[in-house]
Amino acid sequence: MDGRARARAGLTASVVAAVTTALTLSAPVASAHDSDSGDHGHGHGRFVAGAPGVGDRYYPLAGNGGYDVRHYDITGSYDPASDVWSATTVITARATANLYRFNLDFDGMTIRSLVVNGDRARWVRNGAELVVTPKHKVRSGSTIRISATSSGVPKEFLLPLGNASLRTGFMATDDGATVAGQPDVAAGWFPVNDHPRDKASYDFHVTVPRGLGVVANGFLAGQRTHGNTTRFDWHAPEPMSSYLATIDIGKWDVRQGRTASGIPIYDAVDPDLVADPVLGPAINASLARQGEVLDVLSSAFGKYPFRTVGAIVDDQPDLFFALETQTRPVYSKYFWPDGGDSVVAHELAHQWYGDDVALKQWQDIWLNEGWATYAEWIWAEHEGFFTPQDAFDNFYDGIPVDDPFWTFVVGQPPHDDLFGDPVYIRGGMALQALRNRVGDDAFFTIARRWVQQRGGGTGTTAQFIALAERVSGQQLDDLFDAWLFTGSRPTVTSLGARTAAPAAGLAAVRTWEAQFTKRAGRY
Numbered sequence: 001m002d003g004r005a006r007a008r009a010g011l012t013a014s015v016v017a018a019v020t021t022a023l024t025l026s027a028p029v030a031s032a033h034d035s036d037s038g039d040h041g042h043g044h045g046r047f048v049a050g051a052p053g054v055g056d057r058y059y060p061l062a063g064n065g066g067y068d069v070r071h072y073d074i075t076g077s078y079d080p081a082s083d084v085w086s087a088t089t090v091i092t093a094r095a096t097a098n099l100y101r102f103n104l105d106f107d108g109m110t111i112r113s114l115v116v117n118g119d120r121a122r123w124v125r126n127g128a129e130l131v132v133t134p135k136h137k138v139r140s141g142s143t144i145r146i147s148a149t150s151s152g153v154p155k156e157f158l159l160p161l162g163n164a165s166l167r168t169g170f171m172a173t174d175d176g177a178t179v180a181g182q183p184d185v186a187a188g189w190f191p192v193n194d195h196p197r198d199k200a201s202y203d204f205h206v207t208v209p210r211g212l213g214v215v216a217n218g219f220l221a222g223q224r225t226h227g228n229t230t231r232f233d234w235h236a237p238e239p240m241s242s243y244l245a246t247i248d249i250g251k252w253d254v255r256q257g258r259t260a261s262g263i264p265i266y267d268a269v270d271p272d273l274v275a276d277p278v279l280g281p282a283i284n285a286s287l288a289r290q291g292e293v294l295d296v297l298s299s300a301f302g303k304y305p306f307r308t309v310g311a312i313v314d315d316q317p318d319l320f321f322a323l324e325t326q327t328r329p330v331y332s333k334y335f336w337p338d339g340g341d342s343v344v345a346h347e348l349a350h351q352w353y354g355d356d357v358a359l360k361q362w363q364d365i366w367l368n369e370g371w372a373t374y375a376e377w378i379w380a381e382h383e384g385f386f387t388p389q390d391a392f393d394n395f396y397d398g399i400p401v402d403d404p405f406w407t408f409v410v411g412q413p414p415h416d417d418l419f420g421d422p423v424y425i426r427g428g429m430a431l432q433a434l435r436n437r438v439g440d441d442a443f444f445t446i447a448r449r450w451v452q453q454r455g456g457g458t459g460t461t462a463q464f465i466a467l468a469e470r471v472s473g474q475q476l477d478d479l480f481d482a483w484l485f486t487g488s489r490p491t492v493t494s495l496g497a498r499t500a501a502p503a504a505g506l507a508a509v510r511t512w513e514a515q516f517t518k519r520a521g522r523y
């Protein structure tokens with residue numbers, strides 16, 4: 001059970017409800033709950049406006065209600081001289097309510113035309129909400145085909161990180177663009193149901209000046225040069241959350257092959273970085289180990305969930321983070337020359353935790369970052385540096401009991417610090433505490449079963465706790481309440497006897513910690 005966890009999470013609901021109420025439209029609204037229930041049936045009952053948000057407490061306007069996107073087909077061209085991105089996005093969705101109106105998320109660029117099911121549609125823009133009124137109402141269960149043509153310089157976003165912030169989104173480079181951000185990125189460059197819980201497959205058809213390349217998620221399906229331009233077709237068939245979609249444009253040093261276990265690999269590194277005598281060899285060495293990383297993580301978490309893998313490393317001076325863009329993470333160059341292997345382990349771990357099993361609500365971000373941090377510790381153990389227990393001991397004993405680290409509630413992080421350090425480190429410690437309580441066998445069964453049962457979909461903290469209790473046969477409220485929902489340092493009495501970590505292990509953890517904290521951004 002997870003009663004206390006839910007009760008505590010409920011405390012914020014009333015605060016956010018006040019915000020949500022202000023946004024509620026006067027007409028009946030199809031919420032995410034309505035659409036899940038199927039109460040609207042097929043063609044019976046009234047027609048409603050789709051909700052402007054999917055129901056996320058932290059981001060009330062993220063995503064929309066009343067439909068479920070199946071596929072995005074994005075055909076566009078990018079001009080590096082002007083940074084203008086012009087595209088037609090064809091969205092295939094299924095209505096989950098009888099709709100006379102629905103919303104998309106789209107922030108910034110100009111809309112040239114909008115067609116729904118073959119007819120021109122009316123639309124108005126309200127901030128990042130695109131409110132669409134189709135010529136003909138849409139019946140629940142029917143297919144909605146939206147074709148939106150837009151152009152402009154895509155919007156960038158600033159992600160707050162405590163008292164700092166991070167540039168994210170569609171960011172121009174000296175020879176193209178890098179596209180990465182979390183949670184905001186997708187709505188800056190295509191109309192979208194912008195919440196991780198509405199997964200879809202994607203096709204990208206991107207035309208760029210001849211001599212430049214495009215790297216995206218999934219498989220390169222085609223590449224054709226006509227005159228002065230080249231078109232790249234990328235196919236990402238596996239269900240993907242919107243923030244994980246990326247197209248990266250510029251000059252690329254491309255390496256293709258297979259991992260030792262047979263997974264096709266496609267890496268793209270900016271040639272300026274490859275040419276750097278310090279960064280080039282360091283980046284190459286980390287990327288060369290991706291197959292080994294996947295083998296180590298597969299032993300712990302189960303089979304790698306996707307059919308292709310790889311990395312994108314661009315020379316973008318303002319990119320201070322890495323992101324788990326599905327099948328092909330985007331990395332800041334600043335992770336090299338020191339510590340890059342660990343970040344590769346982190347982003348590849350997200351392919352299981354974050355990508356294949358996505359967040360149903362942003363509040364549960366520790367499920368992504370705690371697991372990815374834990375994977376770094378598993379990799380460190382594989383490398384002979386330190387064990388996850390060494391990491392636990394280092395932080396438990398080393399961070400003063402009155403430090404803000406312990407008052408940060410990772411299961412309910414501050415809205416303006418969703419990616420604060422404790423989400424990562426205390427999140428990883430929570431998993432080590434779980435491992436100590438239930439034992440190695442149950443712990444790794446939980447890890448694998450989570451992905452087996454929820455791969456392709458989403459999961460919540462409450463569902464994770466329920467699974468941990470089912471697998472272990474133990475009541476774990478006290479453990480999860482202490483580690484996720486309490487703003488103080490948990491006691492470790494329930495962990496049994498702790499043996500002092502070896503000095504070499506602790507020293508290695510501190511090296512890792514120094515790399516972690518010196519990183520300007522997040523990953």
Ligand SMILES: [Zn+2]
Binds near residue numbers: 346350369372523
């Ligand atoms: Zn991460």
